[in-house]
Amino acid sequence: DAGVTQSPTHLIKTRGQQVTLRCSPKSGHDTVSWYQQALGQGPQFIFQYYEEEERQRGNFPDRFSGHQFPNYSSELNVNALLLGDSALYLCASTSRLSGQNPLNTEAFFGQGTRLTVV
Amino acid sequence: AQTVTQSQPEMSVQEAETVTLSCTYDTSENNYYLFWYKQPPSRQMILVIRQEAYKQQNATENRFSVNFQKAAKSFSLKISDSQLGDTAMYFCAFMKLPYTGANSKLTFGKGITLSVRP
Numbered sequence: 001d002a003g004v005t006q007s008p009t010h011l012i013k014t015r016g017q018q019v020t021l022r023c024s025p026k027s028g029h030d031t032v033s034w035y036q037q038a039l040g041q042g043p044q045f046i047f048q049y050y051e052e053e054e055r056q057r058g059n060f061p062d063r064f065s066g067h068q069f070p071n072y073s074s075e076l077n078v079n080a081l082l083l084g085d086s087a088l089y090l091c092a093s094t095s096r097l098s099g100q101n102p103l104n105t106e107a108f109f110g111q112g113t114r115l116t117v118v
Numbered sequence: 119a120q121t122v123t124q125s126q127p128e129m130s131v132q133e134a135e136t137v138t139l140s141c142t143y144d145t146s147e148n149n150y151y152l153f154w155y156k157q158p159p160s161r162q163m164i165l166v167i168r169q170e171a172y173k174q175q176n177a178t179e180n181r182f183s184v185n186f187q188k189a190a191k192s193f194s195l196k197i198s199d200s201q202l203g204d205t206a207m208y209f210c211a212f213m214k215l216p217y218t219g220a221n222s223k224l225t226f227g228k229g230i231t232l233s234v235r236p
Contacts, residue, residue, distance in 0.1 A: 042226035109164075
């Protein structure tokens with residue numbers, strides 16, 4: 001059973017450029033959330049997708065956008081990159097169909113994409 | 119809005135000893151989950167233990183147990199018989215209920231770096 005996979009693992013971009021990060025959720029999961037983790041900090045919620053629509057959004061500017069495909073995979077796009085966008089970007093998947101069973105509350109994370117903006 | 123506070127940036131423990139990591143949170147919600155996640159150098163977030171707020175009994179998972187004090191909004195993690203493989207960053211996280219996918223956003227603390235000494 002494949003877990004959450006993210007690509008690429010590392011990326012270096014120049015300030016002002018655009019970047020796309022990709023995530024495939026765990027098998028059986030239909031909801032993808034994206035988090036930004038600055039060095040030495042906890043992850044910060046960016047947004048969440050299910051049924052191919054953005055459902056929740058954290059306190060991030062419109063430069064951060066996303067997409068979810070019919071196979072539940074997702075992309076995170078960041079435009080006009082700033083030096084401060086350098087971080088580890090984590091994808092987490094969950095399943096809405098699990099209902100309120102506490103055993104199904106676990107979010108499974110990928111290994112992240114390390115983005116460096118120079 | 120929910121906040122999660124981890125005030126200890128670093129801790130160190132001798133192998134086989136016991137260590138307690140602290141976490142406090144603030145919320146107006148009555149139904150929620152609390153989690154401890156481990157992030158080793160491989161970067162992948164791994165769930166250590168979860169606690170449902172409506173349960174008075176403290177959760178335990180092998181060497182890991184929590185002390186959940188709902189009135190004090192405190193949620194500490196105790197690691198018994200510490201092992202070298204426990205060396206990692208540990209994050210306390212909050213998730214509000216009901217769990218329907220739309221509410222599966224996690225709010226993380228800043229994390230604590232735990233080092234286990236041989």
